[in-house]
Amino acid sequence: MTLPSTSIGLLHPDQVKSVIGAAVLAPSTHNTQPWRFRCVPTGIELHADPARALPVADADGRELLLSCGAALFNLRTAIHALGAHPATTLFPRRDDPTLLALVRPFGARRPDPRLVGLADAIPRRHTNRTLFDDRPVPAPVVAELRHAAEVEQAWLPRLSAKQREGLRHLVHQAHHAQLADPAFLAEWRHWTARGPDSRDGVPEYAAGRPPSADGGWVLRDFGTRHRNRADHAEPLVVVLGSFDDTRVDRIRAGQAMQRVLLTATAAGLDASFISQPVEVPSIRAELRRLLGGGLWPQIVLRLGRGTPTPWTPRRALEDVTE
Numbered sequence: 001m002t003l004p005s006t007s008i009g010l011l012h013p014d015q016v017k018s019v020i021g022a023a024v025l026a027p028s029t030h031n032t033q034p035w036r037f038r039c040v041p042t043g044i045e046l047h048a049d050p051a052r053a054l055p056v057a058d059a060d061g062r063e064l065l066l067s068c069g070a071a072l073f074n075l076r077t078a079i080h081a082l083g084a085h086p087a088t089t090l091f092p093r094r095d096d097p098t099l100l101a102l103v104r105p106f107g108a109r110r111p112d113p114r115l116v117g118l119a120d121a122i123p124r125r126h127t128n129r130t131l132f133d134d135r136p137v138p139a140p141v142v143a144e145l146r147h148a149a150e151v152e153q154a155w156l157p158r159l160s161a162k163q164r165e166g167l168r169h170l171v172h173q174a175h176h177a178q179l180a181d182p183a184f185l186a187e188w189r190h191w192t193a194r195g196p197d198s199r200d201g202v203p204e205y206a207a208g209r210p211p212s213a214d215g216g217w218v219l220r221d222f223g224t225r226h227r228n229r230a231d232h233a234e235p236l237v238v239v240l241g242s243f244d245d246t247r248v249d250r251i252r253a254g255q256a257m258q259r260v261l262l263t264a265t266a267a268g269l270d271a272s273f274i275s276q277p278v279e280v281p282s283i284r285a286e287l288r289r290l291l292g293g294g295l296w297p298q299i300v301l302r303l304g305r306g307t308p309t310p311w312t313p314r315r316a317l318e319d320v321t322e
């Protein structure tokens with residue numbers, strides 16, 4: 001596939017390439033990069049790529065939609081930073097089931113400096129699985145992270161000490177359930193044991209230790225310090241929740257997740273994902289109850305300050321664009 005050689009709305013071809021380049025820097029489960037971009041005269045279409053689904057860890061494709069939502073947030077933000085308004089429509093469309101969104105860059109607009117800051121953070125954000133140090137995330141930054149979720153119609157609820165302890169327990173349970181599932185481990189190995197030239201999957205240098213009974217970084221670093229300082233405990237662990245759980249809610253939650261992650265990057269924080277308790281359906285239901293039953297938990301994030309880690313690769317733009 002070749003990249004478009006014509007302009008779209010206010011964007012000339014090089015700008016189209018740069019905003020799609022920003023979109024693909026989004027995080028995705030196991031770095032599957034489950035997206036495709038189609039340039040049409042009216043805008044840029046975002047499609048899911050079902051060939052890159054994870055039938056075991058993500059049987060109903062929820063995390064695939066979160067990943068695509070994250071790519072959509074990057075796309076919108078990069079377009080905004082170039083001075084165009086990213087008019088965005090979210091779909092389900094019966095005649096085109098993979099189509100998730102259309103972004104039409106039109107109408108010159110003076111960029112909002114806060115969004116430009118988030119656009120600048122796109123290439124600096126990456127998953128950091130190292131141990132985080134003891135410095136607390138300052139309360140004003142926690143407030144900014146909450147605001148980032150809310151602007152994108154999601155929620156980062158305050159967790160009481162009891163809820164935090166309950167979450168910790170659910171993470172353990174889910175982690176052990178996944179470890180006991182040979183199909184889960186086979187899928188995990190498929191995406192993490194790729195060769196050095198692979199442009200997808202999680203390379204060994206970024207993955208950290210393989211899943212193990214002691215939980216590696218997932219369990220060791222989860223709230224073992226300052227456990228009674230519920231909301232500001234280090235590392236800060238947050239649950240991103242949505243008000244409903246339809247396909248569109250999941251795409252929105254992915255955008256909110258990415259806005260939270262970029263806000264964290266812009267504030268000098270590192271982040272990693274704890275997806276075990278939302279990947280095991282029965283435990284996700286328990287987590288929903290733990291949060292009071294009003295929110296659908298979409299992802300758990302760990303935020304703090306780790307040690308620098310290298311980048312993960314991405315596929316060539318030609319391979320994700322049509």
Ligand SMILES: Cc1cc2nc3c(=O)[nH]c(=O)nc-3n(C[C@H](O)[C@H](O)[C@H](O)COP(=O)(O)O)c2cc1C
Nearest residue numbers: 027028029030031063066126127202273274275312
């Ligand atoms: C929905 C979702 C769930 C994820 N779950 C995990 C996880 O449980 N453990 C983990 O180490 N990384 C997880 N990741 C991070 C991906 O492995 C990472 O985004 C991918 O390898 C690309 O690397 P990058 O984030 O550094 O760009 C998740 C990412 C997404 C979007």
